[in-house]
Amino acid sequence: MKDRFDKIRRILLVILVLNLLVAIAKIVYGSFTDTLSIQADGYHSLSDGISNIVGLIGIKIASRPPDRDHPYGHKKYESLASIGIAMMLVFISFELLHRSYERFVTGDIPTVTTMSFIIMVAAMLISIIISIYEKREGEKLGSDILIADSMHTKSDVYSTLAVIMGLVAIRAGYPIVDPLIALIIAIVIFHAAISIVRQSSQPLCDASRMDNRSIACLVGLVDGVVDCHNIRTRGTSGDVHIDLHVTVSPDMRTDEAHRVADNVEKILIDSFEDVTDVVVHIEPASGRKKEQG
Numbered sequence: 001m002k003d004r005f006d007k008i009r010r011i012l013l014v015i016l017v018l019n020l021l022v023a024i025a026k027i028v029y030g031s032f033t034d035t036l037s038i039q040a041d042g043y044h045s046l047s048d049g050i051s052n053i054v055g056l057i058g059i060k061i062a063s064r065p066p067d068r069d070h071p072y073g074h075k076k077y078e079s080l081a082s083i084g085i086a087m088m089l090v091f092i093s094f095e096l097l098h099r100s101y102e103r104f105v106t107g108d109i110p111t112v113t114t115m116s117f118i119i120m121v122a123a124m125l126i127s128i129i130i131s132i133y134e135k136r137e138g139e140k141l142g143s144d145i146l147i148a149d150s151m152h153t154k155s156d157v158y159s160t161l162a163v164i165m166g167l168v169a170i171r172a173g174y175p176i177v178d179p180l181i182a183l184i185i186a187i188v189i190f191h192a193a194i195s196i197v198r199q200s201s202q203p204l205c206d207a208s209r210m211d212n213r214s215i216a217c218l219v220g221l222v223d224g225v226v227d228c229h230n231i232r233t234r235g236t237s238g239d240v241h242i243d244l245h246v247t248v249s250p251d252m253r254t255d256e257a258h259r260v261a262d263n264v265e266k267i268l269i270d271s272f273e274d275v276t277d278v279v280v281h282i283e284p285a286s287g288r289k290k291e292q293g
Contacts, residue, residue, distance in 0.1 A: 004238065005063035008143050009056060015130055015149070016052035022123045023049055029119050035110035035170075036103050037163045037181040038120065040096050044159050044189055045123070047092050051085040051152055055145040058082070072277075075239045082148040082200035089152070089193035096186035103179035110178050112170045120167065124160040127153055142237030142274065144203070148196045155192040159185040206234040210272070215242065218267055224248055224260040226285040235276075242268055243279040250284035257282045 026042030029035075058081025066073045131153040138146030166181035203209075212231040219228045230245040246264055248257050261280040268278050 004141055004143075005059055007137075008059050008141055008146060009063075011134065011137055011146060012052050012055050012059065012149070015134060015153075016049055016056070018126060018130060019045055019049040019052060019153075022126055025119055026123060029116070033111040033113065033116060034108060035112065035116065035167075035178060036099060037110075037166045037178045037185070038116065040099070040182040040185045041120070041123075041156070041159050041163045043092055043096065044156050044185055045127070047089060047189070048149070048153055048156055050088060051149055054081050054084050054088070055149055058084070058145055072241070073239065075236050076203055078143070078145050079200040079203045079236060082144050082196055083204070085148060085152065086193040086196040086200070089189050089196070093186045093190035093193065096182055096189070100179040100183040100186065103182070104176075107175070109175040110170060112167050116167050117164065120160055120164045124157055124164070127157045127160060131157060144200055144237060148200060151195055152192055155188045159188050162188075203234070203236040209233040209235055209240045209274070210242070215244070215268065218271055219244070219246065219264050222260060222263045222267055224252065224256065225264065228264075230281075235274075238274055239276050240272070240274040241277045241279075242275060243281070245281045245283055247283045247285040250286040 023042050023045035026038055026045055028042075030038030030040075030042050058078045062073075062075045062078040062081075064070075064074045131150050134146050134153060135150035137143075138150055162181050162184055166177045169177035201207075210233040212233075215231050215233070216228050219225055226247040226249065228244050228246045231242070232244070233240055233242050235241045244264075246261065248260055252260075261282055264280050265278040269275050
């Protein structure tokens with residue numbers, strides 16, 4: 001588990017540096033040319049960098065081992081950090097909405113040069129590489145924070161593409177496109193925030209993580225098990241907890257029933273990579289109908 005968190009931390013550090021470089025280039029050049037859409041995209045990229053920092057803090061806490069106050073560990077802090085990223089995105093989206101409205105009112109005309117296109121195309125290519133790499137590693141490592149951040153970076157790709165199209169329109173004599181693109185970026189950022197909240201809130205709310213039928217089928221293969229019921233799963237990627245009730249023959253000795261419980265735990269942990277803890281409650285089968293799920 002420690003190796004997993006170390007890998008996630010290294011990935012976030014590399015991406016943090018790249019995101020900050022892209023953000024600084026956009027914000028500085030956008031301010032110099034008074035191009036609101038480029039500035040907005042720069043702040044979008046800056047939020048990528050900030051989310052990396054939040055992610056690093058979340059991973060640092062989540063990697064701590066279980067203790068007296070946190071017997072199940074600290075892994076939910078990773079999902080909590082993802083919620084923090086989403087809240088930050090909401091704030092940025094509303095700030096961009098406000099600035100877009102001001103530009104619509106003032107009607108200021110930005111300056112668009114060849115360098116504007118070079119900077120934005122280069123930034124978009126970097127964002128594409130980051131998004132693909134981060135999503136792939138996030139799925140491989142089962143990291144909510146990496147997957148959430150890749151979604152954030154993916155939205156950056158679309159917003160940068162929109163800015164490039166806007167620059168073309170501005171040079172063609174349509175400056176009104178500048179605040180319009182900034183407005184679209186604000187909406188994209190807000191949508192990304194909602195998607196992150198939906199995904200990251202699942203483990204925080206103890207949403208079911210697995211299909212109960214597949215669990216029941218496996219448990220049914222264990223010698224001595226009559227049936228199982230009250231199956232519940234929760235947790236995060238790479239740390240799923242299962243608790244269930246297993247019925248056995250009422251004539252079974254206590255030590256034999258305990259051995260059945262151990263075998264149920266073993267088959268579930270061995271069969272499902274993400275399962276780290278199984279709690280088995282043994283019940284006598286007498287007077288109970290067979291039930292699975």
